[in-house]
Amino acid sequence: MDAQGRGQAEGIDPADQWVLNPDTGDYELRLPSSAPQSPVPRPRRAAPAPEREVPAPRRRRTTPEEPPPGRRDRRRQSTKKSAKKKSRAKKILLWTGGTMAFVVLAVGAAGYLYLQHLNDNIDSLPDDGASTGGFRKDQAINILLIGTDKRTGSGNEGYGDKGSAGHADTNILLHVAKDRSNATALSIPRDLIVDIPDCPTTQEDGSTKVIPGSTGVRFNESLGQGGRTPSCTMRTVTELTGVKPDNFMVADFNAVKTLTSAVGGVEVCLAKDIDDPDSHLNLPAGKHTIEGEDALAFVRTRHSVGFGGDLSRIELQQQFLSSLMRKLKSNDTLTSPTKMVKLAEAGTNALTVDAKLDDIGKLKDLGLELGKLNIKNLTFATVPVKDNPAEKTPVTVVLKEGDAQQVFDMVKNDVSFTEVEQKKKAKQKKEDAAVAARLEGEKSEPAEVRVRILNGGASSGSAGRELTYLQNEAGITKSENAGNAPADIARTTLEYAPDQADQARALAEILGLSGAAMKPGESVTNSQGLPAMTLTLGKDFKGAGVKLDATSGEAPKDLQKSTADKVECAK
Numbered sequence: 252m253d254a255q256g257r258g259q260a261e262g263i264d265p266a267d268q269w270v271l272n273p274d275t276g277d278y279e280l281r282l283p284s285s286a287p288q289s290p291v292p293r294p295r296r297a298a299p300a301p302e303r304e305v306p307a308p309r310r311r312r313t314t315p316e317e318p319p320p321g322r323r324d325r326r327r328q329s330t331k332k333s334a335k336k337k338s339r340a341k342k343i344l345l346w347t348g349g350t351m352a353f354v355v356l357a358v359g360a361a362g363y364l365y366l367q368h369l370n371d372n373i374d375s376l377p378d379d380g381a382s383t384g385g386f387r388k389d390q391a392i393n394i395l396l397i398g399t400d401k402r403t404g405s406g407n408e409g410y411g412d413k414g415s416a417g418h419a420d421t422n423i424l425l426h427v428a429k430d431r432s433n434a435t436a437l438s439i440p441r442d443l444i445v446d447i448p449d450c451p452t453t454q455e456d457g458s459t460k461v462i463p464g465s466t467g468v469r470f471n472e473s474l475g476q477g478g479r480t481p482s483c484t485m486r487t488v489t490e491l492t493g494v495k496p497d498n499f500m501v502a503d504f505n506a507v508k509t510l511t512s513a514v515g516g517v518e519v520c521l522a523k524d525i526d527d528p529d530s531h532l533n534l535p536a537g538k539h540t541i542e543g544e545d546a547l548a549f550v551r552t553r554h555s556v557g558f559g560g561d562l563s564r565i566e567l568q569q570q571f572l573s574s575l576m577r578k579l580k581s582n583d584t585l586t587s588p589t590k591m592v593k594l595a596e597a598g599t600n601a602l603t604v605d606a607k608l609d610d611i612g613k614l615k616d617l618g619l620e621l622g623k624l625n626i627k628n629l630t631f632a633t634v635p636v637k638d639n640p641a642e643k644t645p646v647t648v649v650l651k652e653g654d655a656q657q658v659f660d661m662v663k664n665d666v667s668f669t670e671v672e673q674k675k676k677a678k679q680k681k682e683d684a685a686v687a688a689r690l691e692g693e694k695s696e697p698a699e700v701r702v703r704i705l706n707g708g709a710s711s712g713s714a715g716r717e718l719t720y721l722q723n724e725a726g727i728t729k730s731e732n733a734g735n736a737p738a739d740i741a742r743t744t745l746e747y748a749p750d751q752a753d754q755a756r757a758l759a760e761i762l763g764l765s766g767a768a769m770k771p772g773e774s775v776t777n778s779q780g781l782p783a784m785t786l787t788l789g790k791d792f793k794g795a796g797v798k799l800d801a802t803s804g805e806a807p808k809d810l811q812k813s814t815a816d817k818v819e820c821a822k
Contacts, residue, residue, distance in 0.1 A: 372599035375609035377453040378499065379482035381489070385607035386497040388620060391665050392427040395485050395496040397474065399503050417503065419474040419484050421550075421568065424494065426662045427621060433628040433667035434621075436572075437658070438565045439488070440636055441471035442647045448490050450483035469647060481605070492659045498608045498617075506601035507547045510575075513593035516542040517575045519549060520820035527555040546571075562633065562648070569631040570820075576626050630668040632810055634658065653720060653796015657763075658810065660793060686766040694757040697726035701783040702758060703775060704732055708739035709792035717788065720795035725761050731778055733785075740789040743799050747784040748774040755784060762786075763798025 386392045398421030422439040449464045462477055473479060473487040481499045489495045511517050518540050526533045532548035532555070534541075541549055550568045557563025579594075599611065608614065635654035638645035650656075661668065702721075706714040714732045721727040745764060747755040748771075755769055774782035791799060 370611050372596070373609060373611065374603045375606045376480055376603060377482060378485065378605040378607060379451050379453055379459075379480070381482040381485040382499070382605060382607060383495050383497045386617060386620070388616070389429075391429040392425075392620065393494055393496045394425045395481075395488055395499040396423040396425055397421070397481055397484055397499060397501045398506075399474065399501060417475045418471040420471060422470065422484070424488060424492065424496065424662070426494070427624065428665055428667060431620065431623040433669055434624050434630070435662060435668050436569075436629060436631045437662060438569065438631070438633045439470060439491070440561055440565065440634065440648055441469065442561050443470045443634065443636060444468065444639060444647050444649050445470050445473075445487060445491055447473050447483065447487050450479055450486055452478065452480055452482065481603075492662065494659065494662055499605050500608070501603040502601045504547055506598075507550055508543045509597035509601055510594065511542040511546040513597045514578050514590055516540040517546060517571065517578050519571060519574055522820040525552065525555045527552045529554055562636070565633055573631065576629070580626060628667065628669050632658065632668060635810060652794065653724065654810065656794045656797040660797065689752075689766040689769045689771070690756060690759060692756055693753050694760065695753045697757060697761070698728060700727045700754045700758055701729040701777060701781060702727065702754075702786050703777055703783050704730065705734065705736040705785060705787045707736035707787040708741070708790040709788040713788050713792055713795070716795040724796060727758070727761070729783075736787050740787060742768060742791050743789040744768050744770050744787050745784060746770045746772040746787075748772070748782065751782070751784055758784070758786070768799070
């Protein structure tokens with residue numbers, strides 16, 4: 252019988268049965284009237300009959316919740332031999348983040364206290380070929396974390412649409428750098444208008460059905476609508492960002508409630524009193540430690556914070572997750588066998604993963620990789636968006652094209668949102684001093700910059716789109732489209748006369764040009780008969796308003812972001 256079954260038979264909290272052996276430094280499972288055992292439950296050898304009768308082995312399972320769309324029956328318990336366990340709970344590396352699904356990442360590391368038992372808790376779904384095939388230890392990691400609005404579970408039917416099939420309510424693309432020095436948790440608004448591609452989806456009988464795509468719909472429809480599964484949400488993220496996730500993880504409302512209770516609550520801070528009848532959150536201003544229903548109410552609150560919409564709720568959730576991560580990384584959690592076991596039980600029961608991540612050993616490996624990260628280098632950010640101009644009273648949002656593409660490129664190029672300046676300086680040191688000096692000096696005001704734009708290998712229409720961006724958003728009104736360049740070039744260049752250097756530096760800053768892209772030369776005459784610079788868009792051009800060199804540029808100035816080590820109060 253597993254530790255959970257034995258503990259329940261005696262009315263004992265199973266977490267309290269894990270005891271530190273001072274001789275070995277390991278946490279061991281101690282049962283009443285039993286001798287010390289190995290750190291992880293395993294088959295016993297023959298032994299003298301105990302004083303009391305021990306019930307025959309059985310599998311203890313709680314009543315299963317209603318599964319999300321496409322969920323299959325729980326898979327059979329793994330027969331693989333469990334891996335050798337590490338010693339000392341204080342050395343267990345935990346790392347977590349993300350609303351609902353995001354929080355369960357910590358369980359990968361906590362779970363190796365008793366891997367074999369936990370394997371049976373995990374549900375999985377096919378990725379239908381939408382992933383990279385699974386994360387790799389020697390590469391950057393991209394995990395799609397989905398929190399559904401499915402109302403199954405005790406007490407959850409009171410939260411609005413109790414008949415929901417479970418849509419992609421909260422979505423975070425977690426990018427962890429190849430060297431594990433930094434990470435970005437990029438929130439994707441549920442009301443963002445996107446195109447959902449056709450989605451080949453595995454059915455209950457093992458056959459594959461292609462669910463037709465949709466154009467111009469909310470992102471949250473990528474899950475649950477028309478039988479779409481998380482693999483379709485994964486394809487939608489790839490279509491939107493250009494980043495192909497390695498794995499997905501999904502959880503519903505119960506994850507927030509059970510995991511916050513497992514760690515003894517999470518501290519949050521309110522800058523004002525909140526009484527939200529929709530989320531059922533009623534707390535005065537100040538600091539509070541919340542768990543269970545209160546924690547769920549907190550992450551669901553939107554009408555009483557910020558502007559009262561989903562974007563305000565995303566900020567609130569990011570603050571909550573930062574606090575949760577600090578709690579999970581604290582010694583109070585890492586050195587508590589009780590909390591570790593409760594986390595493992597709660598997390599694996601709340602978790603649905605793709606089939607490439609379907610056993611606790613794989614989750615443990617992922618948790619250990621994520622555990623290398625210092626939370627001060629984890630940036631929470633939100634995809635740059637703006638109100639949908641097609642709606643008289645906007646209720647949805649659309650991409651802020653230039654800024655959003657810059658953010659996506661930084662993720663694809665493994666550029667840290669917290670270390671961009673350091674990388675920028677490191678790159679400039681490699682350039683020839685004279686070349687780098689082209690970026691140094693005074694800069695003209697945007698309205699004083701005169702430039703003609705040529706298409707020298709970029710996609711058709713790029714010069715026109717860049718002209719629109721420069722005039723309408725960058726303030727460079729003295730710009731014009733000069734058509735196609737005489738020949739295609741690999742990299743975008745800016746040619747200018749010596750007396751136009753201040754204009755060139757101003758434009759280079761807006762475009763994210765390196766010193767090597769700036770070409771001192773001659774000016775040309777524009778349509779008004781005035782001297783102008785020449786900007787030739789090469790094959791490296793990524794889109795209007797997008798920095799041409801993500802490693803030398805910065806995150807958009809108005810990008811909403813925060814780091815996990817900072818304490819912030821909801822406003």
